[in-house]
Structure formats: C-alpha cells, structure tokens
Amino acid sequence: MTASVPRHLSLNQTVQRTHAFETMRVEGTLPPDLCGTLFRTGPGVRERFGRPIPHAFEADGVMSAVRFGGGEAQGAVQIVRSQGYLEEEQAGRPLYSTAASWLDRGRAAVSGRGKATGNTTMWQWQGQLFALMEGLGPVQIAADTLDTLGETDLGGVVPQAFSAHPHYLPQRKAAFNFGCRYGREMQIDLFVLPDAGPAQRLTTVTVEHNSMVHDFVVTDTHLLLLVCPAQLQSVRALLGIGSLDTWFRWAPEAGTIAIAVPIDDPDRAQRFTLPPFWFWHTGNAWSEDGVLGADLSWYPDSASLAGIGSDDRPTAAAPALHRCSLDLRTGHWEHHPLHSLPIDFPHVHPSVFGRPHRTTFAAAQLSTPEHIGIVRLDDGDATLWTVEAHEQASEPVLVPRSDAEDDVWVLTLVHDDRVDRSCIAVLDGQHLDHGPVARVWFDQPLPLTFHGTWKPS
Ligand SMILES: [Fe+2]
Structure with a gap:
C-alpha cells in the first residue's frame, strides 16, 4: 500500500483478537512519570453471526486498556460482555440490534429490554470502572482484567439511561450526568455522583419531543441541557425500521430547547428556545454573573449522525469548536467559532473544568475528515500535531503533570495504514508539534474508539 492512497480505519470494523494484558512494543522512550492505565471503548463488533450491524451506535463495545509504568506498557482488549451480548451468544443470533429478525425485534420492543453495549466511553467513579452508552445504564468492568462484571443502576438511582458524558466538577467533588427516557414525551433524569456517598437523582425534566441528547453542559452553578431538534421517529425506532440514524428527523422549526437547572435549587429550572443547531461534545463550561458559557463542538444540523461508522459518508458539515453563552436573565444566546x-x-485540564480556561486539546480534521491530528488551542492560537497521511488519530485523553493547563501528557489512539496496526501515541502537551515522544503498539488494528479515561496508579 502506498501512503498516497490512505485506507484509514473506520468505525466499520470488528476486532480481530481479544486478549488479556500482554507486553506491547514501545517505540521511543516512555516518560518515567507516566504511570497509570488508559481505558478506551468504542463500537468494535460490526458483524455478528454473519449479519452486519447497520450503525456503529448499535455495535457491542470493544474496550482497550494500556498500562504504563517503569518505561513499559501492557495492553488488553476485551468485548463488553453485557447481559444482552451473552443472551445473543446463547441464542446464536442477534436479538437486540436492527440486525435481529423482525420477530426478535418485536420481542425486544414488547419486553422493553435492550442491550447495554458500553460502546461509547469508560468512566470511573468511587474506584469503580464502567463502560457507558447513552441509551441504557452503566456496565461495571474489572479494571485489572477488563472482565465484564454486570449491569448496574447505581443503587436503584438510574431508572433507565445514563449518558456517556458524565462531567466531574472539582469544586463540588462530584460528577454530574443525565439520562433520557423516551415515551409520549421525553423525560431527562439528572444525576449527582459524589466522591463519597450514594449516587442521587437530582431532578427529572420533561421535554415535549423525544430527541437525541449526547452531551450536556456542567458549570459550578447550573446544569444546562441543550435538546437539539433531532427528533425521534418513535414508530421507526420501536420497530427497528432502517438503521439508527434514520430514526431521527432534523426538525429545525422546533429550535433547540435549553433547560438550565440550578444545582442547588433543581426544581427552579429555566427554559429557553434557541435557534436550531447540533453539538456532539462539551469541552468546558462556566458560569459568570448569570451568564452560562460553554465550548461546544458545534454543527449546523445532525447530518453527521449518518456518517458515524459508515464507509458511505454522506455530506455533512465539518465540526467547529464554538464558544457559546446563554444569559439566564434575558435568554440572549450567542456563539462564535474559536x-x-x-x-x-x-x-x-481537569482542574479547570467548570470555570473559564485558556487551553483546549481536541481532535482536528486535516486534509480529509478521516485524516485526524491533535490540536492545542491557546485562546485563538492553534498548535498542531499534523499526523502523516497514512495515520489517523482519535480523541486526546489528558494526563495532568501539574495544574498548569498545558502541562499534560496527551494520549491518543492512532491507526497506521502502512502497517495496519494501532498504537497509543504519547505527546507532550507543551510541545504537540514535536510529535509523539513514544508510541506503544498493539499487534492488530483496533476499531476506532470514541472516548476514554485515565486512571493514575
Ligand atoms: Fe461522545
């Protein structure tokens, strides 16, 4: 293969081999102070029992873990073996995704059961590790083996769904999350996950339309739900007609519903209708004098949903990091690209989450949507790790070295088309443009993952 015709790994891949922790090949020199484990997950089973899984969001999660320490690295790869996955193993056929037969889809719809695939992020809370997806609850994972321990409702607190984007607020020593329940109208549960003590449901808000909500905004005073107008087509979804992206209709006339929930007075939520837009992720958020601010990966609409994990990428607008603000006194909404x-x-940097910051790390599209490097933005200035044309990076995970915003190790899963293998690249956050100080190699291409977490040792 020549580098001029990059094949690039996509989310449309099934993992080739699962394995326990084994020694990885290190290229370069691993920093002595990099001690801990990087956990990642993503859709990694795109075919089961000979049937393709139509959309990446429906695929079972494949987790990777890489332990760093003493200049060495060990890696493990395992499938999230949820209850639904085990039932499918037993039945010898898909039971829950749109790859299932009409009869099995009907059974799943009547029973109200689904499969907690754990295919979106790994999350740590009170010393425990979980694989998350946004449609159902957490799946607990053993950090030392990646064995699946089972699904949990966090002590009876999660009635149905627990999104894949909990955010930790250091000033409140707690993480916050939400989960959407679909029905005649949509109920969104908000959760508090304190460092000590039980999980709690803070409140539940109701929205007229069922919509996809992937992430939310967490400041030190308010939780802000931004319900974009990607409305669920209930009949299609219930019957599993078409692939998952066709279950949502872009309805710009509805606008984006903003619900600002005061953390200390959650029953006094404020609602606003904003112009229609779509966002996937929140980089950070803050609250100043009655104005909520947030950096969002902003899109004009939800067309990018259809392109996730598809080799036939439809035309969708490129993402842009927008700085947004909502004045809670007037409802005035502003946004501009950074x-x-x-x-x-x-x-x-995790120490600045929930308050104003200067430095952001992110994944940046370079020559094509699949040619992805890593960027550091310092206010308006960009510093890039420009990967080669045959390489594809993914989300950066930050490992703080001190409280300085750019004083971090940056870990990113990279696929190299030349050798058809994946590695974790280790970059110095202060010298991104120098490229990786080290790479640790898996012996296979890993399906591209969405999100990860760092557990220091
Ligand atoms: Fe996400």
Missing part, C-alpha cells in the same frame, strides 16, 4: 479548524472531541 478557530477555523474542523475540531471535535475537545478536552481541558
């Missing part, structure tokens, strides 16, 4: 680069998967 940079012209197409950017998504934004992250800030």
